[in-house]
Amino acid sequence: MTITAFTLDDLKKALFSAAGADEGIDMAGDILDRSFTELGYDSLALLETAALISREHGIALEDDAVTAVTTPRELIALITSA
Template sequence: MPSHEFTLDDLRRILRDGAGADEAADLDGDIADTDFESLGYESLAMLETGGRIEREFDITLDDDALTDARTPRELIEAVNALLEPAEIG
């Protein structure tokens, strides 16, 4: 598993590269708590985003992770929960 944390900058890059950016969406602003729909990212774009995250970070997102995560902050938290190493004894 990758050792680094999944960040808002990682998500911005993946959103732009994979799903394309809605011309009206300002991904450079404070978007952590803005819902994806308001940013112009519908379900198909989020599926593509999830696939790119899984490939790049070598994780498997739960089926509900993308639908439950309504904001970038929630998706980042879900990804980072999978990146954290398991506690040993």
């Protein structure tokens, strides 16, 4: 299955659901090119988020590919190409 319309809002919901959110980080603005580290998410949080997205959308995301991305833009591109 290919996801063609996975948005930043979809990613934010998945991140919050799987890994929570740091109250000191403003997630309301344009965060597409901010690093996940800057946003308060480590590799474990990304793997948990990817697992949630995989279950909900029926796609396979390789752990190595997920941990290699550094920004929301890159993760969204990975998800839509899966």
